[in-house]
Amino acid sequence: MSDSRRYRIGFVGLGLIGGSLALALKKAGFAASITAWDIDSSVLGRAGDLGVIDSAADSIAALMQSVDIAVLAAPTQACESLILEMLKSPGGTICVTDVASVKGDLYRAVAASAPEAAALYVPGHPIAGSERSGVTAADAGLFEGHRVILTPDTNADPQALGLVQQLWTAAGATVQCMDVDEHDRVLAATSHLPHVLAYALVDALAKSPIRDDIFRFAAGGFRDFTRIASSDPVMWRDIALANRDALLAAMDDFCTHLDALRTSIADRDGVALERRFRSAKTARDEFARDLAMRDSGTI
Structure with a gap:
């Protein structure tokens, strides 16, 4: 590792x-270098x-040999x-994390097939994104003011967990830990339900005779x-299937x-309809107020 503040970061997939x-880690000075394999x-x-x-690394094994955080x-x-593959060839890596939207299958796969390296793995999920995709859409400010959820195992190495928390804080995010399920x-x-609803609505209207x-x-x-x-259909197909039960x-x-x-x-029940609409409005207004307070640093 270069020093106590800057780390060699490796990415599998980009x-x-x-x-x-x-880009965010470069901008923050957290990264001494960025290496990637795709x-x-x-x-x-x-x-x-x-x-x-x-x-660029020629292989995942080569990348894992040359980075502190993967x-x-x-x-x-x-x-x-x-x-x-990453956990079975850790090299000198201090910790391994990910950005996947679904954690359960990954968590269970690691516990079953790479238990000896599980302590190094700190699953993560940034609650940020865009309908754009690909590295050409990369934005150093994408995570600023957003939350990142970490789902570490109870046996996670404290140094690994702390380093992943530092990484996301350097990127401008607020970190919170949560149970995998x-x-x-x-x-x-x-997230997943709103995307399904948006796809379903547009698809239904696009097939209407009055489209x-x-x-x-x-x-x-x-x-x-x-x-x-407008998000990537392949990505959201995979997310929907990976988180099928939930x-x-x-x-x-x-x-x-x-x-x-x-x-x-259908019953022309305006009272019941208005009651549900008012309940939804109240909940949405409370959410918007809390979000504004979080953004302002009040809470």
């Missing part, structure tokens, strides 16, 4: 999140041209095999609600509420 984290060598070439990385930032479907349930409701008029006259509310339907539970709960609203409308 898209929007990995590239943004690399299955697509052209990604590494672009990242080098953009100044996102300093060097970050897995690959597509969800590839994460399980990659995290095991709770993380997957919470993200199913707050041209629908999209011609759609205003700000439609644009704001459906923005995330997402299905969230979808079932939502469908129950939607059915209740439909019944109120």
Whole structure:
């Protein structure tokens, strides 16, 4: 390691999140160097041209031999095999983390197949992103003011956990620890379900016989609600399948509420309809107020 404040950081996979984290750590002075490996060598070439990385590794094993902190930032479907390969060739790495949106499968795979290295692994998930994708969309400010959830095992090495916390703090994020299963349930409701709903709404309207008029006259509310339907379909397909059980539970709960609203409308029950609308408005207003207070540093 270079010194007590700057670390050699390695990335396995390099898209929007990995590239943004690399830039943020460079900007903060936390990174002494950034090395990356990606299955697509052209990604590494672009990242080098953009100044996102300093060097490219020929293999995961070579990368693990040359870095202090290794970050897995690959597509969800590839994460399980990659995290095991990383942990089975740790080299001199102090800790390994990731940015995957679903933690349960990774956590269980590591516990089953690489228990001897599990203490070095601190799962992480930044609650930040964009409908854009790829390293060319990397943004050094992407994590500023956002939360990062860590889901460490109770036997996680304290040095590894502390270093991952420092990494995300350097990137401008607020770090919070959470149980693995709770993380997957919470993200199913707050992130994965909204994406499914946005995709479903746009897909349904696009197949309507009056689609041209629908999209011609759609205003700000439609644009704001459906923005995330421009996200990478392959990435969200993988996330939905990886968090299948928690997402299905969230979808079932939502469908129950939607059915209740439909019944109120069908029955011309304005009282029940307004009651649900007022309840939702109150909850949303409270959320917006709390968010504003967090952003201002009041809480």
